[in-house]
Amino acid sequence: MLLPPEQLLPQQQLAQKILDELNRILLGHEEVHRLLLIGILSRGHVLLEGLPGVGKTALVKALGQLFDLEFKRIQFTPDLLPSDILGGNILQVSPDGRREFVFQPGAIFANIVLADEINRASPKTQSAMLEAMQERCVTLQGETRKLPFPFFVLASQNPIELEGTYPIPEAQLDRFLFKLEVTGVDAPVLAQIISQRRRGEPPAPTWHLTPEQLQGLFDAMDAIHLAEPVADYIARLVAAGHPQNALALPEINKYVTFGASPRAAIALAEAARAAALLDGRPTVGFDDVKAVALPVLNHRLILNYQAKLEKVTTGSLINLLLEKTAPAAL
Amino acid sequence: MKTTALEKTARHLRRRLWLVRFRRDSLRLLAAVFFLCGAIILGMRLLATPNLPWRIMFWVSCGGILLAVATAILTSHRRLPDWRRLLAWMDASQHGGGLFVTALETDLGEWQPPEPSATVLPENPPWRQTLVPLLLSLLFLFGAQAIPISEKVIAKEHHLDVSEKTAELEEKIDFLEETSLLPEKTVEELKESLEDLSSKNDAKDPAKTYELLDAVTKRLDYAADMAYESLETEAEAKESFSAMLQEMLEKNAQESKSLAELAELCDQLSLSPEDMAKLMKEMPDQPQLSPEDIQKLIEKLKEQGKTARQLQAKLCEKGLCKDKKPGEEEGEEVEAMLVPMGMGNGNGDISRGPGAAPLDLNGTTEDFTGTYKEEKLEALMNKKDSMLLDTQAIKPDVKPSDMEAGKGGSLQGGDALLRQNRSRVHPQHRNAIKEYFK
Numbered sequence: 001m002l003l004p005p006e007q008l009l010p011q012q013q014l015a016q017k018i019l020d021e022l023n024r025i026l027l028g029h030e031e032v033h034r035l036l037l038i039g040i041l042s043r044g045h046v047l048l049e050g051l052p053g054v055g056k057t058a059l060v061k062a063l064g065q066l067f068d069l070e071f072k073r074i075q076f077t078p079d080l081l082p083s084d085i086l087g088g089n090i091l092q093v094s095p096d097g098r099r100e101f102v103f104q105p106g107a108i109f110a111n112i113v114l115a116d117e118i119n120r121a122s123p124k125t126q127s128a129m130l131e132a133m134q135e136r137c138v139t140l141q142g143e144t145r146k147l148p149f150p151f152f153v154l155a156s157q158n159p160i161e162l163e164g165t166y167p168i169p170e171a172q173l174d175r176f177l178f179k180l181e182v183t184g185v186d187a188p189v190l191a192q193i194i195s196q197r198r199r200g201e202p203p204a205p206t207w208h209l210t211p212e213q214l215q216g217l218f219d220a221m222d223a224i225h226l227a228e229p230v231a232d233y234i235a236r237l238v239a240a241g242h243p244q245n246a247l248a249l250p251e252i253n254k255y256v257t258f259g260a261s262p263r264a265a266i267a268l269a270e271a272a273r274a275a276a277l278l279d280g281r282p283t284v285g286f287d288d289v290k291a292v293a294l295p296v297l298n299h300r301l302i303l304n305y306q307a308k309l310e311k312v313t314t315g316s317l318i319n320l321l322l323e324k325t326a327p328a329a330l
Numbered sequence: 331m332k333t334t335a336l337e338k339t340a341r342h343l344r345r346r347l348w349l350v351r352f353r354r355d356s357l358r359l360l361a362a363v364f365f366l367c368g369a370i371i372l373g374m375r376l377l378a379t380p381n382l383p384w385r386i387m388f389w390v391s392c393g394g395i396l397l398a399v400a401t402a403i404l405t406s407h408r409r410l411p412d413w414r415r416l417l418a419w420m421d422a423s424q425h426g427g428g429l430f431v432t433a434l435e436t437d438l439g440e441w442q443p444p445e446p447s448a449t450v451l452p453e454n455p456p457w458r459q460t461l462v463p464l465l466l467s468l469l470f471l472f473g474a475q476a477i478p479i480s481e482k483v484i485a486k487e488h489h490l491d492v493s494e495k496t497a498e499l500e501e502k503i504d505f506l507e508e509t510s511l512l513p514e515k516t517v518e519e520l521k522e523s524l525e526d527l528s529s530k531n532d533a534k535d536p537a538k539t540y541e542l543l544d545a546v547t548k549r550l551d552y553a554a555d556m557a558y559e560s561l562e563t564e565a566e567a568k569e570s571f572s573a574m575l576q577e578m579l580e581k582n583a584q585e586s587k588s589l590a591e592l593a594e595l596c597d598q599l600s601l602s603p604e605d606m607a608k609l610m611k612e613m614p615d616q617p618q619l620s621p622e623d624i625q626k627l628i629e630k631l632k633e634q635g636k637t638a639r640q641l642q643a644k645l646c647e648k649g650l651c652k653d654k655k656p657g658e659e660e661g662e663e664v665e666a667m668l669v670p671m672g673m674g675n676g677n678g679d680i681s682r683g684p685g686a687a688p689l690d691l692n693g694t695t696e697d698f699t700g701t702y703k704e705e706k707l708e709a710l711m712n713k714k715d716s717m718l719l720d721t722q723a724i725k726p727d728v729k730p731s732d733m734e735a736g737k738g739g740s741l742q743g744g745d746a747l748l749r750q751n752r753s754r755v756h757p758q759h760r761n762a763i764k765e766y767f768k
Binding site for chain 2: 001002004005225226227228229230276279281282283284285286287288326327328329330
């Protein structure tokens, strides 16, 4: 049986309240805020990509302030080591004089981790995030330690600087639920920022989301029903993005080297649930899937050189997929 | 809203979709069928009979319509989606938010999905795309039946009926084959040519057919002539030989001259030493032929000569050697002399080239100068089946006083030269003219 309206609607209102607060704190990125919240509700990690100064870090910091959760920031630098992120064992002298190794947790042991400029760290360091992001635990010297719940990695990267940066490996990219493009704001919003925010500093949130409230949102998320035809649509959408698949479009065969993984299909389903929750519906609709398909699949389609030569983007291919893949497969 | 209501709406949509697809498929198939029927009718009219009854078109079209409708029913039903899929389509197209499809899986509780609508269909091809081809095909169908087609347009592929002539020639060939007067290889070649003539000739090119027929006939005639000459020689030689032997028998003297003549005749008879020996075997082997032996030889030779003459007679009877009478060589020699002078008898067959005698259209010409006569050829007045032959103008009968230039209407004077025009009679008219002159 579906979640009754009296249980769902308060959650939807709460989610809307979070959105409104975020929109108040940071101006001009309503859609990004919505998708970011969807990502949070889906318990996924989000990668924010944008030019310097568009507000990526400010957004994550605002989210961290809004959510009454432990927030830590990791500034990725080329000399960052995995132990700086994960932590390590340190030899310490106990009060009774014995020497023993004590585990010192790294910055990753938090609810919300801001991985700023994640592409500046070396692949070795970036790979330290893989287990943590997927399994939400850290294994060091044979000992596995669980990360706190909830655990989100909100990473940011600069798309224009190539000097001293390392591209994020596909395996790590696949662990991000969304990759959101954070663009600049238009002139009226900019004028408002300039006039109302000294030094561009955003205001502090007026209220905070408690862990219990967040758990309530998660519970409502779990109750959102995903019907089989919608799941079938998600599966066909992901399958159509694979070259040489029976459902693949000619453009996919031409421009795509690797398609999205099954993890993408799961991410799509979860994100669609969150979208339905934000709309106050107990079921996932086909429109919800379409709304979140682009940020979910954007970073998971690996294009070939021909696509780069012809300047074909993943966004255009995903839009084509959405257009050509019929929801009901008549 | 209960599931049954959604199901009801989905099933209704399914029926409507079937109708739409059926209509589209049937119109497309009907257009194709009508085009096909029109092509069939047009083909029948062009190849078989131009005056095809309208009922043929009616029945062909009815059959086509039934076929198209039956096929449309099958195809539209086969490709019809399940009502559950249609419900999913409705959910997606009408922004049902997943409630339509969820209703099939779980209880919606207090949630009410939006009112589904069966008015909007997944597909609804515009009328123009289906009606225009149909109208064009109907036009083509009626045009195929109604358009006037002349007999001449009919591209009949039929053969000239030369069966009578080829049968006649085959009979002659068979006769020559039976009597071993024609080599086997020649017989085969001639028969093959006749077979090709019968089956592969084209009515549109009768000249070629008749030319080939003439060639076969000439070859056969030549072979028959050669056989006739050979038989003539053989018969003459044997007759002479038997006459000589008879004379020898009567005179009872073997003169060297007779022996020499005998040797020559043996050569002419082409009696090989084996043949001669065979002939002699029938008589007792004696150093000198007795009168009885010689008589037997004479009888034998006469018999063989008679056989040769009989063969010659049969050749003439079969028409292989026209106007020849076995044994009459003098007439042929005279004829052979007169023909180049233009004074011999004509061979009477216009297929054998120009006749030697002037063509007599009205009665017997008294002399070879003839009298210019004008006669209409009744049989040839139907221009449809005839063509104008060139006229043969012979020397007119003019008085000496009129033989000056300018008189008689001729630049060359009344003493106009004999005009000879070799007119080529076209083969397709040959038989007509031949029949006329019979």
